[in-house]
Amino acid sequence: MKGAIGVRKGAWTEEEDVLLKKCVEKYGEGNWHQVPCRAGLNRCRKSCRLRWLNYLKPNIKRGAFQEDEVDMIIRLHKLLGNRWSLIAGRLPGRTANDVKNYWNTHVAKKVDHHKSKEDNHPGKCATKVSVIRPRPWTFTKSSAWLKGKATLVASRAPPGSGSEGWPDANSWPWESAMEERQKGWNELSFDANIWELLGVSPPAIT
DNA sequence: AACGGTGTCAACCGCACATGT
DNA sequence: AACATGTGCGGTTGACACCGT
Secondary structure, three states: OEOOOOOEOOOOOHHHHHHHHHHHHHHOOOOOOOHHHHHOOOOOHHHHHHHHHHHHOOOOOOOOOOHHHHHHHHHHHHHHOOOHHHHHHOOOOOOHHHHHHHHHHHHHHHHHHHHHHHHHOOOOOOOOOOOOOOOOOEOOOOOHHHHOOOOOEOOOOOOOOHHHHOOOHHHOOHHHHHHHHHHHHHOOOOOOHHHHHHOOOOOOOO
16 A cells, blocks of 8 residues: 555554554664654654554553543543643543444444433433533643643653553642643533532632 | 444544744 | 645545355
């Protein structure tokens, strides 16, 4: 399978996996535009990055989702909408692609089914869930917590893999984030359990 | 056994955003 | 401030596996 400019597409071979893995182990993650050259792969940088993140990265958990994971996905989706990378970040070993696929193939159907049931009985349980579409964890340079050495974009996957590399809830910049996003948050309504789920206290919204 | 329909998952594409010059 | 470049995300698609007829 070759593209117009000779870049290989389609399924990855074992040799390609080995080359990519060696390259990332040697040079580390990042600089994806250099990876194809360094690894000697005839792939575009996007393809390399995706392959690493979704398949080759250590600690990737494969196989069926556990019940608690599904529950977490549903809750977080309710809060965050289709922010798969954020959702995946709270599920150790799961990738955004995994979560997205799982949602589309399993959960979405159940939710649709449930929703259509509710639609037949509008009124008492018709709690409006506005899907959050702000870019929730993107902070400006002026953010207070960024005055330190924090990563600019907290929505990015943390170093390491999965959420095990995340700072604990107490060290998370929720406060500043909330400050910046309060306007958006104020318009939200969602299950209060989400804060418990995330392991933090809800922001004091004024 | 052969065929068609459906489900699942890996991968690609386009876009938006961050950063550097 | 404007532009160029790099990066990551979400949506979508295609290939393959599985299942029922």
